[in-house]
Amino acid sequence: MDMHAALALGLPLGIGVAAIGSGIGLGLIGQGAMQAIGRQPEATAKIQLAMIIIAALAEALTIYAFVTMFLLQGKI
Amino acid sequence: MNMGLEFLARVRKTSAWLGGVLALMAATYVSPLLGVAFAAGGVWSLCNLQLLEKLVVSMMGPVRSTPQGIRGAGLALMGMLLLLAAGAVLLTLLSPMALLLGFLLPLAVIVLKAASQLLLGSRLWGGIVNHRFRAAFAAVAIAAVTWFALGALTSATAENHPAASHAGDSAASAGAGAHAADPHAEPAAEGEHAAPGGEHSEGGGHGFTNVVALIAGAGHGTAWSAFLEHYEILVFSLLVAALMLLVAFLASRNPKMIPSGLQNLVETLVEGLQDFIVGILGPKHGPRFLPFLGTLFLYILAMNLFGLIPFMHSATANLNVTVALALTVFVYVQFIGFKELGPLGWADHMLGSPRDLTGWLLAPLMLPIHMLGELAKPISLSCRLFGNIFGEDMLLVAFASLGIAMLPFQQVPFGVPMQAIFYPLVLLGGFLQAMVFTVLSTIYILLMLPHEHHDEHGHEEAAHHAH
Numbered sequence: 161m162d163m164h165a166a167l168a169l170g171l172p173l174g175i176g177v178a179a180i181g182s183g184i185g186l187g188l189i190g191q192g193a194m195q196a197i198g199r200q201p202e203a204t205a206k207i208q209l210a211m212i213i214i215a216a217l218a219e220a221l222t223i224y225a226f227v228t229m230f231l232l233q234g235k236i
Numbered sequence: 237m238n239m240g241l242e243f244l245a246r247v248r249k250t251s252a253w254l255g256g257v258l259a260l261m262a263a264t265y266v267s268p269l270l271g272v273a274f275a276a277g278g279v280w281s282l283c284n285l286q287l288l289e290k291l292v293v294s295m296m297g298p299v300r301s302t303p304q305g306i307r308g309a310g311l312a313l314m315g316m317l318l319l320l321a322a323g324a325v326l327l328t329l330l331s332p333m334a335l336l337l338g339f340l341l342p343l344a345v346i347v348l349k350a351a352s353q354l355l356l357g358s359r360l361w362g363g364i365v366n367h368r369f370r371a372a373f374a375a376v377a378i379a380a381v382t383w384f385a386l387g388a389l390t391s392a393t394a395e396n397h398p399a400a401s402h403a404g405d406s407a408a409s410a411g412a413g414a415h416a417a418d419p420h421a422e423p424a425a426e427g428e429h430a431a432p433g434g435e436h437s438e439g440g441g442h443g444f445t446n447v448v449a450l451i452a453g454a455g456h457g458t459a460w461s462a463f464l465e466h467y468e469i470l471v472f473s474l475l476v477a478a479l480m481l482l483v484a485f486l487a488s489r490n491p492k493m494i495p496s497g498l499q500n501l502v503e504t505l506v507e508g509l510q511d512f513i514v515g516i517l518g519p520k521h522g523p524r525f526l527p528f529l530g531t532l533f534l535y536i537l538a539m540n541l542f543g544l545i546p547f548m549h550s551a552t553a554n555l556n557v558t559v560a561l562a563l564t565v566f567v568y569v570q571f572i573g574f575k576e577l578g579p580l581g582w583a584d585h586m587l588g589s590p591r592d593l594t595g596w597l598l599a600p601l602m603l604p605i606h607m608l609g610e611l612a613k614p615i616s617l618s619c620r621l622f623g624n625i626f627g628e629d630m631l632l633v634a635f636a637s638l639g640i641a642m643l644p645f646q647q648v649p650f651g652v653p654m655q656a657i658f659y660p661l662v663l664l665g666g667f668l669q670a671m672v673f674t675v676l677s678t679i680y681i682l683l684m685l686p687h688e689h690h691d692e693h694g695h696e697e698a699a700h701h702a703h
Contacts, residue, residue: 209516209675216672220616223623227555230626 168236171229178225185218244289247349248282251342255279258341260546262334265640265651268450268547273330277338280323285342287315444633446549448472473551476538509533516678517685525681528568533674536561540625540666544659550666553626555618562618565677570610573684585684613680617673624669628662631655 193211197204255278263271293299294308326335355361364374448471452464464471487502495503509530514522536552543550551557573582588595588602632655640651 205515212668212672213675213679216620216676217616220620220623223620223627226627227619227623 164236167232171232171236175222175225175229178222182218182222185221186215189214189218241289241293243349244285247342247346248285250349251278251282251345254345255282255338255341259338261653264444264546268445270331270334273326273334274338274341276326276330277335278341279338280319280326280335281339281342283319284316287312287319291316444549444629444636445547446472447547448549450547468549469551469554469557472542472549473539473557476542476551477535480534480538505534506530513674513678516675517682521681521685525678529674529678529681532561532565532677533670536621536673537667537670540670541663543625543629544662544666550625550629552621552669553629555622558618558622559614561621561673562614565617565680566610566614569613569677569680569684572681576685581686613676617676621669621673624665628658628665631658632662 189211193207196207200207255275259271259275259278261271262274291309291312294305294312297305299305299308364370446468448464448468452461452468455461483498483502487498491499510523510526513526513529516522517525539551539557541550542548543553552561573585577585584590586603586606587599588606590596590599590602635655635658636651636653639654642652642654
């Protein structure tokens, strides 16, 4: 397998694997936040703020994979 | 008389909306110049209608043979002369075919409106519409006939002169890679786009065409076009900044105690931001950092959403812009750390605030960790914003080209605007990313400020998670 074929196969796969990870993470964050809101609806604003921050951090990992794909895309 | 005037007003409204949409579609899918010509023809025709109406009203209406009526008639006649001159100039500059089509649009709207009024009153229409299955059948029949007629029509024109008609139009703008949608979906124009596509592919794929690229393509080879082509992103980010300055100026030009209009809107925005940021930073520090953080939020939001305007581009879909923003935040946060904590306090913060023996033993370990953490902040901020906005742009481009490719007869110069289903997502994403950038910057500032133990545990909690 030459480098081009390896890149063409690996880049989308890499994004997919990263997306699985951060998808699981986002699901857990959402679950936790929803349960917290359900338990304490008056703290919704604070919980949402923290949820968005952590969701951004979890989602960033997929974005890194995405950016990497675009950086390496020219080499295919 | 009144009835007729009302009819004309409705015609004007319909033609303006329809013409705008059609011109945008022509500009997006065929060539921008064609869209401009179509819009110009429509505007010309609408002006003509307006002047005619004015002339008729001042000659026949209640003001006839008064000085006011005569003056109105004279003005209308002069306007028509001017309009004729403008039409001549337009005909020499733009494509006559598109101009003519634009000119015919209001007339077509009049005819269709009149026909539909006749049709809606007729017995046949009532017979079709009042029965559910008959109505559905009629709708399906009309759709099928249109579909096959379009196919037959386009294949017939394609056999007569294969794609020569729009090859000429797009040749004028081919230098800029002018087709807004993905050129690979249009086999007729693929040859022309091979070269410009290659130039633009440094960022990966190529997105929608934008105004700056078009202007640069119009003056191809000159110094300023090279400048525009190279600093396209800069032009867009400065344009957004200028627009925001304009809005701020207009809103605060004539401040009133009881605001209305623009001032009201901007005050609502600023107050919302103030509540949000003071809620995180606390009442002591919040107002101090509000100008910086609020500007950051509004600027990023405006840049994110700017790309949704046709023929505009999100400046934040470029790593250079987001890195600049993130570096600004980084430098500002370090500056605040130095100013608030003092050099010794800053070093103490970097060492992990050692207070006992264990702390001092761990300090050599904490120093590189803190340093790396500080350096990772701008990288993650910039990559997150860039990746999200760029990814959304690419999504829209992919679905726009899908919309072109899904029409079976390839010679049709338009596509289904498939990307429209993602507009809500892109709107939400643009807002969310601007907010995330601002919240994270706020929390980086919060972490640098001297820690006071006030009762806002929720925010402390969030701050620690973000670290």
